[in-house]
Amino acid sequence: MTAKEKTDDKEKQTHRRGFGVSTVYETLRNEIIELKLAPGSPIDEVQLSERFELSRTPIREALVKLSSEGLITTLTNRATIVSQIDFLGLPEFFDALTLMYRVTIRLAAARHTPEDIINIRAFQKSFETSVDERDVLGMITTNRDFHVAIAVAGGNRHYIELFTRLLDEGRRILRLYYSSFSDVLPRHYVTEHEDMIQAIIERDVEKADRIAIAHADQIVQQIRSYIAADSRQSLSLSL
Numbered sequence: 494m495t496a497k498e499k500t501d502d503k504e505k506q507t508h509r510r511g512f513g514v515s516t517v518y519e520t521l522r523n524e525i526i527e528l529k530l531a532p533g534s535p536i537d538e539v540q541l542s543e544r545f546e547l548s549r550t551p552i553r554e555a556l557v558k559l560s561s562e563g564l565i566t567t568l569t570n571r572a573t574i575v576s577q578i579d580f581l582g583l584p585e586f587f588d589a590l591t592l593m594y595r596v597t598i599r600l601a602a603a604r605h606t607p608e609d610i611i612n613i614r615a616f617q618k619s620f621e622t623s624v625d626e627r628d629v630l631g632m633i634t635t636n637r638d639f640h641v642a643i644a645v646a647g648g649n650r651h652y653i654e655l656f657t658r659l660l661d662e663g664r665r666i667l668r669l670y671y672s673s674f675s676d677v678l679p680r681h682y683v684t685e686h687e688d689m690i691q692a693i694i695e696r697d698v699e700k701a702d703r704i705a706i707a708h709a710d711q712i713v714q715q716i717r718s719y720i721a722a723d724s725r726q727s728l729s730l731s732l
Contacts, residue, residue, distance in 0.1 A: 600647025609646035
């Protein structure tokens with residue numbers, strides 16, 4: 494084999510491994526977010542290697558990425574599981590999320606540029622398409638991108654980073670929210686995003702704040718009601 498052939502072969506192997514890592518990561522990430530892989534489910538490298546027909550190396554690289562996002566956890570006995578959802582910590586999470594809804598939209602109303610509005614509208618259009626198609630993963634992703642775009646319009650990098658982390662952390666919680674509607678989101682919750690955009694365009698900080706509060710409160714109450722109803726059903730089934 495010539496030097497060039499060796500180089501080409503190495504590049505092909507690297508490409509295949511990179512493609513394998515991406516495939517494993519995206520597949521498992523989606524299954525975890527959609528709750529197809531339940532919290533606490535074991536993650537076995539050997540089984541994943543067999544499932545994806547890949548060596549252990551790309552499997553481990555994909556798992557490292559999932560771990561960095563908090564979606565999987567390695568226990569003290571070295572076993573790896575899908576991370577638990579911290580239901581006891583939800584009140585603090587909801588408080589932080591509501592605060593970030595408010596502060597980012599207030600800043601966006603005060604500081605946005607025309608380019609910011611174009612970006613926000615584009616993400617809203619993608620979100621609306623996902624809702625129409627009942628594409629839950631699409632809804633979760635585009636909703637996140639929509640709110641991050643609002644944070645970007647506010648221009649505070651610390652808020653952008655914090656809000657992005659909260660939105661990413663809450664992806665499985667948002668999955669419960671859409672489940673509470675059987676994945677058919679009522680239309681007025683879609684147009685609520687349009688109300689946010691209009692308030693930002695008008696530079697009406699107080700109006701934007703009121704909409705953000707109502708938006709956050711509705712989501713929080715819907716998720717709490719869904720979790721409570723699910724808990725009652727689980728209890729009745731166990732009796």
